[in-house]
Amino acid sequence: MKVSPQESRQPVSSPAPLLKVRNLCLELEGRSILDQVRLDLPCRGVTALIGPSGAGKSSLLRCLNLLCDHWQGEIVIGERSVRKWPGGADALRRHLGLIGQKPVVFPGSIRRNLLFGLGRRERKVVPLSRIEKGLSSAGLWEEVRDRLDSSAGGLSLGQQQRLCIARALMLQPGLLLVDEPTSSLDPQGCHIIEETLLALARHLPVLWVTHDLAQAQRVADQVIFICQGSLVEQAPAMEFFTRPKRLETREFLRWNVCECDG
Numbered sequence: 001m002k003v004s005p006q007e008s009r010q011p012v013s014s015p016a017p018l019l020k021v022r023n024l025c026l027e028l029e030g031r032s033i034l035d036q037v038r039l040d041l042p043c044r045g046v047t048a049l050i051g052p053s054g055a056g057k058s059s060l061l062r063c064l065n066l067l068c069d070h071w072q073g074e075i076v077i078g079e080r081s082v083r084k085w086p087g088g089a090d091a092l093r094r095h096l097g098l099i100g101q102k103p104v105v106f107p108g109s110i111r112r113n114l115l116f117g118l119g120r121r122e123r124k125v126v127p128l129s130r131i132e133k134g135l136s137s138a139g140l141w142e143e144v145r146d147r148l149d150s151s152a153g154g155l156s157l158g159q160q161q162r163l164c165i166a167r168a169l170m171l172q173p174g175l176l177l178v179d180e181p182t183s184s185l186d187p188q189g190c191h192i193i194e195e196t197l198l199a200l201a202r203h204l205p206v207l208w209v210t211h212d213l214a215q216a217q218r219v220a221d222q223v224i225f226i227c228q229g230s231l232v233e234q235a236p237a238m239e240f241f242t243r244p245k246r247l248e249t250r251e252f253l254r255w256n257v258c259e260c261d262g
Helices: 058-066 086-094 112-113 121-123 128-137 157-169 187-200 215-219 237-242 248-256 257-261
Strands: 020-026 033-042 044-051 072-077 096-099 175-179 204-207 222-229 230-236
Touching: 020 058, 033 058, 044 058, 044 215, 058 175, 058 204, 086 096, 096 157, 112 128, 112 157, 128 157, 128 187, 157 187, 175 187, 187 204, 187 215, 215 237, 222 237, 222 248, 230 237, 230 248
Parallel strands: 033 230, 044 204, 044 222, 096 175, 175 204
Antiparallel strands: 020 033, 020 072, 222 230
């Protein structure tokens, strides 16, 4: 397997993990989806979550923000259990920005979409400087600054995805959950989203689900590999791709080597 060392990027280190998952189990219709999952996320950087289709990657994200709430185990962010989050599930989801595979834009203007998650009173008094900061963080300000009141539906697919990222950032999340955010984009759009999320990951943790191993190599500081609902291996990205410890990991990488090298 060809591996491109990312010499300019330093390994992420943290004295204590921001997110701790312990013995997470999930069943749906009598079928085990997640089984005794245990993982840690640092306070910043990109953690790539990889595995075959149906491994439980998206289900794990849904457990983290309580979109799926009938799991067993423990999920702690900082020192707080997500089940006891102040303000409940809605407040938790403001803290965990979720970006899906396809951008979700609502009818109306770019400005209205950007401010959607804010309270009604807050939306009325948001200064332009905050709007600029949110859109700039998603690499979108220069492209839309003169048409904030134009329809968000007129943006390209990649721009819509960056608008979704900016909308999540307006809520000042402590962690970003991204579920294959580039799967529907062309190479240029994919590159822009990757660069945007990498810039954000300098300051906050990003848990990034991807089927693209080449992408995982480009963006990840650490990698978590799950298969059939179980966590197989968690390691720094360079170590994971060059010196995997588990046989299952080596087999997965071997069978996906063509995609990864392509």
